[in-house]
Every structure is written in C-alpha cells, then in structure tokens.
Amino acid sequence: MSATDTPFERASDPYRVGRSRDWVSTGAGRGYVYATGHGEGGPASKRVIVGYGFWIFLLSDIVMFSAFFAAHAVLQTATAGGPSGRDLFNWWSIVAQTAFLLVSSFTCGLSAVATEARDQLWTQVALLVTGLFGLGFLVLEGRDFAGMVMQGAGPQRSAFLSSLFAVVGLHGLHVSAGLLWLGTMMAQVFVKGFRPEILRRLVCFNLFWHALDIIWVALFTIVYLIGLGR
Amino acid sequence: MDAAELTIREGIARYVIGFVLASVLTAASFYVLNTSLIWGPGIPVALVVLAIAQMGVHLVFFLHITTAPDNTNNVLALAFGVLIVALVIGGSLWIMDHLSQNVMPMHQMMQMQR
Secondary structure, three states, X not given: OOOOOOHHHHHHOOOOOOOOOOEEEOOOOOEEEOOOOOOOOOOOOHHHHHHHHXXXXXXXXXXXXXXXXXXXXXXXXXXXXXXXXXXXXXXXXHHHHHHHHHHHHHHHXXXXXXXXXXXXXXXXXXXXXXXXXXXXXXXXXXXXXXXXXXXXXXXXXXXXXXXXXXXXXXXXXXXXXXXXXXXXXXXXXXXXXXXXXXXXXXXXXXXXXXXXXXXXXXXXXXXXXXXXXX | OOOOOOOHHHHHHHXXXXXXXXXXXXXXXXXXXHOOOOOHHHHHHHHHHHHHHHHHXXXXXXXXXXXXXXXXXXXXXXXXXXXXXXXXXXXXHHHHHHHHHHOOOHHHHHHHHO
C-alpha cells in the first residue's frame, strides 16, 4: 500500500484500479504507469498500449514476409538453366548492405536514448545518420538489381530469380517506406517537439526499423549465404 | 519500450552491447561460409543457428523484449508470431518436398507425350 493512501481510498478502491501506485511523470504532462504484474493498477499507459498494438502489426508483417521466404526457400534451386546465386551475388555488396543496416539500427537506438533525454539536436543527428545508412543500403541494393537485370537475370528469367526479386524487393520497399516515415518524424520532432503523441510515434518507428533489421538477418542468411552454397 | 528508468549512459551501453554482439554474430556467419571450420553439410544449420541467435540479440537489446510485467503481452504475441512463421515456412517446405517427390521423373513424362 502506498504511503499516500488514505483509509478511505484504500476502502473504496482496494486494488487501485483508478491509479497505479507507481505513477511517474515524464515531464510532458502525462504520467507513465509501471505495471505491477498482478493485474492491479488499471489499464496500462498509452505508450505501452500503442507499443503493443504496433508490435502486433509488425508480427503480421513478418508473417507476410514468411510467406515470401517460404516461396523462395522452395524455389531456390529452380534456376531453369539460368544463373544461380553463385553466378550472381556480389559478395562485398552484401557485406556492406548488412553492415549499413546494422549500423542504422544502432544509430536508431541512439536516437531513442537522445529522445528520452529530450535532446532535440542529438535526436535529429542520430535520426539523420540512421536515414543516411538506410539510403546507402537502398542504393547498393538498387545497383545489385540493376546489374542483375542487365545481365539478363531479371525477375522473369527463372522461378528462383522471381522469388529472389520478390522477397528482397519486398524488404527494400519496407526500407523505402521507413525512410519516408523517418523524414516525416524528423520534421515533426523539429516542429512540434517532444509531445506525448510524437514520442509514441517515435517508439513505433524504432520498432519498425529494428524489425526491418531482424528481417534482413533472416534474409541474408537464407537468400544469400545459403543460396551461395547451392 | 519502457525506458524512463535508465540513465543516458545505461541506455547507450545497452545499444553498444547489442551492436557488438550482432556484429560478432554477423562476422561469424560470413566466416562459417568461407572457411572449412564447419563440416560442409552442416553449414546451413550453423548459419540458421547464428541467424536465430542474432535475431534474439536484436529482440533483447534493440527491441527491449524483456520479462518485465509490461512486456508479457509482447512476449506472448511474439511467441504466437513465431508459431505462425514456423508453420508457414516449415509446412510449405514439407508439402512442396512431398509434391516434388510424387512428380513423375522427366524422361518418363517425355515418353508419355509420344
């Protein structure tokens, strides 16, 4: 029981559904509620609930990716007499893409730390660096695709290549959309500051960007590393 | 997703540790592929294990999937998502493998065309 409870409060609201005992002010006028873990304290704060909802969306996105992955896994050897992964994949480009995405995930995390400290400058710097590495990733991937098409190994050449362009392209589309969202968030943080709804959107963007890196881990393992071995 | 209780230093340290671990696992993946450290037929398995480990590092260090009470729902949702992904990918591979085993060999099919 909290020391600030009066006997009347304890009697009328014994499980403190109206308010959690760990009410923390983030300085933005809204409290952040820690869960007690025993079902007490009423509904969680908006930030926790929004994070959970966005996490469910991300999992549905990952299920969609898994369908594309399944198609590629089945079709990885269906080269129809055309080039296979070993003939096409540019080793250093893949290493660089992986490194770029991992670094951008790291700087995205740093921007979250800066946001917690409500530091406008460092938040923007970290978000900008995240965006630049993401853009570098897309440029490298675009060059890979263009090179493959010019060699006659475009998506129409074989089932293997169709599924390759589909799964890698889907990931690239997500990164592109993420970069647009990143630019929007940088503008919003600059104009509106660290309001509660802006903070929630930044949490969602962080989740999205990290999830993209997780998907890339699966992608470069299954498509490129295992594909190179076939 | 709960971050108000960390200092800046602890926050940065968490991301640095995650970054270093993920880099090591990535380097290990590329290394396994390029050397004969792992027995040949076992290489895909090693790569998948390293990938799963790296995804775990991402989830814990970058996405803060912890065992805190705030996070229980997220862990449950993640477990469900993993189940669906395993069914979709594993099930597709299983079914397609059976189907391809049941397809007539090519030379027999050509003979039937005559």
